[in-house]
Amino acid sequence: MNFIDEAFLEVRAGDGGSGATSFRREKYIPFGGPDGGDGGKGGDIVLRVNGNINTLIDFQNKKVFQAKNGKAGSGKNKSGIAGDDLIIDIPNGTVIYDDESGDQLIDCTDKNMNYLIARGGEGGFGNTRFKSSTNRAPRKSTPGFKGEIKLLRLELKSLADVGLVGFPNAGKSTFLNKVSAAKPKIGNYPFTTLRPHLGTIKGVESSYVIADIPGLIEGASQGAGLGIKFLKHISRTGLLLIFVDLMPLEELKPAKQITLLKNELNSYKDDLTQKISWVICNKIDLIDSSELKNIKKEIESELKIPSDNIYFISAFTGEGTEILLKKLETEIFRIES
Ligand SMILES: Nc1nc2c(ncn2[C@@H]2O[C@H](COP(=O)(O)OP(=O)(O)OP(=O)(O)O)[C@@H](O)[C@H]2O)c(=O)[nH]1
Ligand SMILES: [Mg+2]
Structure with a gap:
């Protein structure tokens, strides 16, 4: 449809x-x-x-x-x-x-x-x-x-509490599939997701909604890829999860991915970088665990992102998602009350 x-x-x-x-x-x-x-x-x-x-x-x-x-x-x-x-x-x-x-x-x-x-x-x-x-x-x-x-x-403009942004293939849809009943398509090629999908997460105390939108690429604000027209669906959310793909570890370093994504978010009319955002480094199942500390350090020092706002998960195996969901529930409750 x-x-x-x-x-x-x-x-x-x-x-x-x-x-x-x-x-x-x-x-x-x-x-x-x-x-x-x-x-x-x-x-x-x-x-x-x-x-x-x-x-x-x-x-x-x-x-x-x-x-x-x-x-x-x-x-x-x-x-x-x-x-x-x-x-x-x-x-x-x-x-x-x-x-x-x-x-x-x-x-x-x-x-x-x-x-x-x-x-x-x-x-x-x-x-x-x-x-x-x-x-x-x-x-x-x-x-x-x-x-x-x-x-x-x-x-x-979709009503969601949390928005997922990231380059194509970062694993946003895999994550939403894993943690909610929503079933957006997953594919090992860019631009699998062509429209927003909403998934409801049943937390311990409350439910909240996560929006998965098509991937962004450099120049999206100028219309590259699918452009930024889907950003309106996360313009109401209180919290953004910036998905980092750990796979292209050398070609596109995590800190570089975040910087590029933030540039595009910043070009949007409502300046989405004003929102609270957390960094989600995905696909840890493919990365040597000794690397993860370095990656975290690099993000913290290069981008001045507090370590509490950086998460490591595998959307595929589910590792790290439980703790992330717990924190999300608490944070959304805090933002919305
Ligand atoms: N090994 C591994 N593969 C993953 C993980 N998360 C996603 N993938 C794979 O990465 C590819 C892209 O996943 P998607 O969830 O479709 O990525 P997306 O961010 O939604 O991509 P777009 O919709 O194109 O923006 C798929 O082949 C997934 O199976 C992970 O944690 N570990
Ligand atoms: Mg997708």
């Missing part, structure tokens, strides 16, 4: 029905008073967060949404029937922008929330409303009001 995280739509709330001009006609009452009812209200357009939807793909084909108009009022002071609201389901984490002004309208981050995005027009007044001591038989009634029309841009 394609992953679509941006969509453009036009929403049209219903117009109000017009008010009626009508007079009572009953036997033996030659000049009945006005009895025109008001028009019904037009339907609203409502956005509803639906936890079962994860992408904006449904909006690729359907782009215009129209709620029902209100019905006109009628005689005997009958109000017109209101137009039905139109409910549009969107994934949690969708940010809604007014596509004309560019303004952000709402950030949908509450499960099961409904947001009124375009209001239906009120119904017009029937002629009963215009009756007065000086005009007992008003012929006046008013049309309904127009419903709101908006052009929207929807952007999906």
